[in-house]
Amino acid sequence: MTPLAMPPVAIGPLAPVLIVLGAAGLVLLLDLLPRPVGRELIATVALAGLVGALLATLARWGKPGRAFQDMLVLDDFALFANVVICYAAALVVMLSIDYLGRNGPETGEYYALVLFSTGGMMLLAAAGDLIVLFLALELMSLSLYVLAGLFKRELAASEASMKYFILGAFATSFLLYGIALIYGATGTTNLDRIAAAAAGRAHDPLLVIGLGLLLVGFGFKISSVPFHMWAPDVYQGAPTSVTALIATGSKAAALAALIRVLVTALRGSQPDWAVLLWVVAAITMTVGNVVAIAQSNLKRLLAYSSIAHVGYMLIGVVAGGSAGPGAVLFYLLTYAFTTAGAFGVLTLCERAQAEAVEVGDYAGLARRHPVLAAALGLFLLSLVGIPPLAGFVGKFYLFAAAVRAGYLWLAVIGVVNSALAAYYYLRVVVFMYMREPEGAGARLVPSFAGGLALAIALIGIVLLGVIPAPFADLAQAAVAPLLR
Amino acid sequence: MTHAAFLVIAALAVASALGLVLRRNAIHGALFLVVNLGSVAALYLTLGAEFLAAVQVIVYAGAIMVLFVFAIMVLIPGKEETGLDPRRGWRLLALPVGALLALQLLLVVRAGVGPVAPAAAVPGGVEAVARLLFTRYLLPFELTSVLLLAAMVGVLLLARRRV
Amino acid sequence: MVAESWYVALSAVLFSIGVVGVVVRRNPLVMFMSIELMLNAANLAFVAFGRRAGNADGQIAVFFVMAVAAAEVAVGLAIIVTVFRLRRRLSVDDLSLMRW
Numbered sequence: 001m002t003p004l005a006m007p008p009v010a011i012g013p014l015a016p017v018l019i020v021l022g023a024a025g026l027v028l029l030l031d032l033l034p035r036p037v038g039r040e041l042i043a044t045v046a047l048a049g050l051v052g053a054l055l056a057t058l059a060r061w062g063k064p065g066r067a068f069q070d071m072l073v074l075d076d077f078a079l080f081a082n083v084v085i086c087y088a089a090a091l092v093v094m095l096s097i098d099y100l101g102r103n104g105p106e107t108g109e110y111y112a113l114v115l116f117s118t119g120g121m122m123l124l125a126a127a128g129d130l131i132v133l134f135l136a137l138e139l140m141s142l143s144l145y146v147l148a149g150l151f152k153r154e155l156a157a158s159e160a161s162m163k164y165f166i167l168g169a170f171a172t173s174f175l176l177y178g179i180a181l182i183y184g185a186t187g188t189t190n191l192d193r194i195a196a197a198a199a200g201r202a203h204d205p206l207l208v209i210g211l212g213l214l215l216v217g218f219g220f221k222i223s224s225v226p227f228h229m230w231a232p233d234v235y236q237g238a239p240t241s242v243t244a245l246i247a248t249g250s251k252a253a254a255l256a257a258l259i260r261v262l263v264t265a266l267r268g269s270q271p272d273w274a275v276l277l278w279v280v281a282a283i284t285m286t287v288g289n290v291v292a293i294a295q296s297n298l299k300r301l302l303a304y305s306s307i308a309h310v311g312y313m314l315i316g317v318v319a320g321g322s323a324g325p326g327a328v329l330f331y332l333l334t335y336a337f338t339t340a341g342a343f344g345v346l347t348l349c350e351r352a353q354a355e356a357v358e359v360g361d362y363a364g365l366a367r368r369h370p371v372l373a374a375a376l377g378l379f380l381l382s383l384v385g386i387p388p389l390a391g392f393v394g395k396f397y398l399f400a401a402a403v404r405a406g407y408l409w410l411a412v413i414g415v416v417n418s419a420l421a422a423y424y425y426l427r428v429v430v431f432m433y434m435r436e437p438e439g440a441g442a443r444l445v446p447s448f449a450g451g452l453a454l455a456i457a458l459i460g461i462v463l464l465g466v467i468p469a470p471f472a473d474l475a476q477a478a479v480a481p482l483l484r
Numbered sequence: 485m486t487h488a489a490f491l492v493i494a495a496l497a498v499a500s501a502l503g504l505v506l507r508r509n510a511i512h513g514a515l516f517l518v519v520n521l522g523s524v525a526a527l528y529l530t531l532g533a534e535f536l537a538a539v540q541v542i543v544y545a546g547a548i549m550v551l552f553v554f555a556i557m558v559l560i561p562g563k564e565e566t567g568l569d570p571r572r573g574w575r576l577l578a579l580p581v582g583a584l585l586a587l588q589l590l591l592v593v594r595a596g597v598g599p600v601a602p603a604a605a606v607p608g609g610v611e612a613v614a615r616l617l618f619t620r621y622l623l624p625f626e627l628t629s630v631l632l633l634a635a636m637v638g639v640l641l642l643a644r645r646r647v
Numbered sequence: 648m649v650a651e652s653w654y655v656a657l658s659a660v661l662f663s664i665g666v667v668g669v670v671v672r673r674n675p676l677v678m679f680m681s682i683e684l685m686l687n688a689a690n691l692a693f694v695a696f697g698r699r700a701g702n703a704d705g706q707i708a709v710f711f712v713m714a715v716a717a718a719e720v721a722v723g724l725a726i727i728v729t730v731f732r733l734r735r736r737l738s739v740d741d742l743s744l745m746r747w
Binding site for chain 2: 206
């Protein structure tokens with residue numbers, strides 16, 4: 001028996017993830033101390049871990065690295081996605097501090113699970129092998145299933161968690177069978193080697209069915225129609241801070257992984273998946289927007305809105321080339337700022353009035369708390385796509401990429417949908433500004449962390465809207481390593 | 485001879501899978517699943533994957549199924565799935581699923597007729613698996629430990645009574 | 648030696664039975680067991696394809712899937728038990744609190 005030669009271990013590209021997971025371990029240890037430490041301290045450690053990971057990610061910009069025999073590919077694409085993920089997670093932690101203080105259990109496990117799931121997301125975006133992709137997806141999802149049911153005394157939260165879990169596990173097994181078939185067709189699970197082995201035989205039945213099953217699994221994670229049924233219930237039932245994480249971080253990670261798999265490993269089947277995703281994109285944005293009009297609960301409304309936004313982003317995936325995925329990356333950045341901000345305002349309002357989630361609860365918010373109303377208004381306007389906010393620029397790049405790639409009709413459907421969407425977003429704004437408040441609501445005083453989170457998100461959407469070019473260029477450049 | 489053995493085990497696997505899906509009683513379903521997992525372990529043996537066969541019996545048929553049976557015993561003493569099925573429409577979905585199955589079968593058998601791989605000495609033993617596990621698959625291996633830790637923390641959070 | 652395609656065909660049958668089980672059954676525990684059946688079918692396909700490809704990567708994948716399944720079962724059963732501590736009957740149709 002030949003002795004086992006340990007392979008060289010390059011920690012460098014793993015550093016951002018290690019910082020996040022290390023912070024998770026530290027949080028667990030702090031929670032175990034015999035003398036209970038303050039919740040704020042635990043949250044601060046979690047936040048420090050995320051900020052540290054963000055800095056480590058930024059420090060590696062332009063220095064792509066592969067580690068563990070191509071299991072981990074930390075190129076600029078993964079780094080860009082990681083910035084989005086770290087930002088979203090950090091915002092969620094800041095918002096959680098006073099949200100949990102009022103509504104929830106005082107446990108360090110909450111923050112540990114947020115960090116575990118963030119680590120899973122970061123690995124998902126950087127996975128260079130389908131096995132790593134599967135494990136990272138599970139790390140992210142298992143933590144989120146538990147977090148969704150955090151308020152376990154409440155039936156709605158527990159049921160949302162169970163629905164999320166069963167449908168999620170169902171979708172994961174489709175994904176896994178897809179991986180098995182792709183492995184069967186190519187004899188490997190490494191993305192680059194799949195691309196090499198699949199070259200020239202795009203119509204291998206194993207490969208085609210494997211691709212289809214893979215898309216089912218991913219379709220669930222990004223909540224595209226017809227695999228979106230879980231989203232409204234989970235968004236509504238889960239604690240709002242967790243909803244923000246599901247809507248931004250997990251979506252960004254899954255989309256990044258989807259793009260990487262499609263553009264590298266399965267680039268030979270591009271005609272197949274482009275047609276399929278064309279249809280999915282069109283249906284997803286239409287269903288999301290049309291159903292959102294009928295919603296009276298703000299969390300459900302934002303859930304359908306986020307489904308519609310996935311439809312927009314799939315336009316970029318369909319468009320392909322370097323412009324398409326680049327536009328999706330940029331959109332993810334704007335979307336993370338906007339959506340996390342909108343859910344942030346919701347967490348702050350919910351804090352003061354137990355159940356402020358119906359649109360009617362926001363009547364007259366402008367009079368009671370002008371700053372929060374203005375913030376929510378700006379986030380909603382950015383979701384509509386009103387210039388000069390970030391949402392407009394993001395949509396512009398997506399539709400432009402589609403037109404340039406010859407998908408004129410898809411761009412038209414997207415524009416029509418954006419107009420449709422304006423109705424339900426503006427309805428909320430009208431409620432806030434033009435209706436009288438029903439009764440005297442409690443005064444809202446956001447904590448320092450919550451206020452800071454909102455301020456960062458606001459600065460983000462204005463900055464990205466006013467000077468988008470440098471960020472969009474970065475996103476375009478980040479896609480380049482995938483296309484080699 | 486080997487074909488006969490394969491057919492017997494395969495029939496057992498399919499029958500037990502059908503038993504899981506068709507029997508109303510959850511406990512019977514769990515026992516059918518144990519049979520299914522066992523027959524798949526036997527198939528692993530015929531494929532030359534001794535290590536996985538052992539792990540399958542210990543982890544799956546052993547640990548995981550005990551958890552299932554435990555949960556079933558705790559939760560439902562006898563009462564389940566009675567009355568009208570309010571989701572009869574859902575059952576219609578089984579039709580396209582059946583179509584998917586037929587399609588898969590057809591394609592897979594066709595794929596099997598294709599180029600046969602070099603039947604070189606298949607590295608299937610424990611040594612080959614271990615070697616790969618600690619060299620090329622080192623990162624996923626470590627990732628698994630994080631995953632198990634996260635699962636443990638999550639279960640603790642859910643199971644604790646106060647909160 | 649039995650050809651690999653037979654094993655893969657069997658795994659496709661098992662996978663489809665699992666899918667039908669999840670769709671048709673209403674007891675979350677049985678749905679969850681059907682999901683385990685699907686994972687198991689994927690494992691069988693991995694091992695069979697691994698022998699055809701002549702490498703052990705398929706077996707490694709199965710090893711990881713088993714670890715994931717163990718974690719998933721622990722979390723899943725904990726979630727299901729919490730729900731039914733709050734609610735007595737055990738059927739996903741009772742999740743009428745929120746619409747599909």
